Amino acid sequence: MSSRQNHLLPKQTKLLVTLGEQIKMARLRRKLTTEQVAERAGISRRTLLSVEKGAPSVAMGIYVQVLFVLGLANDLLNVAKDDVLGRKLLDAKLLNPSKNK
Numbered sequence: 001m002s003s004r005q006n007h008l009l010p011k012q013t014k015l016l017v018t019l020g021e022q023i024k025m026a027r028l029r030r031k032l033t034t035e036q037v038a039e040r041a042g043i044s045r046r047t048l049l050s051v052e053k054g055a056p057s058v059a060m061g062i063y064v065q066v067l068f069v070l071g072l073a074n075d076l077l078n079v080a081k082d083d084v085l086g087r088k089l090l091d092a093k094l095l096n097p098s099k100n101k
Contacts, residue, residue, distance in 0.1 A: 008056055019063070020054030026070045027052075041065040 038048040050058050051066050067073045
């Protein structure tokens with residue numbers, strides 16, 4: 001079985017690293033150890049450290065588990081909530097129906 005690698009652009013990598021840093025800061029503000037968060041999330045400490053580094057190889061579900069433990073899982077509901085570009089594109093297609101054929 002071959003291993004599948006994630007190939008991210010530098011900007012995408014930076015986003016993940018920033019997310020990991022923010023998760024780590026949230027843990028530290030709550031005065032929780034890596035052991036406590038890992039145990040509560042049902043993951044290994046090594047996996048939590050990968051999350052806090054923004055590793056792209058960690059499944060999104062693991063990120064959600066960690067955010068849940070930190071009381072931040074609902075923050076994910078803000079992703080694409082105000083999709084300004086998407087709404088503009090939709091409106092443009094609605095205003096120019098003849099161009100959609």
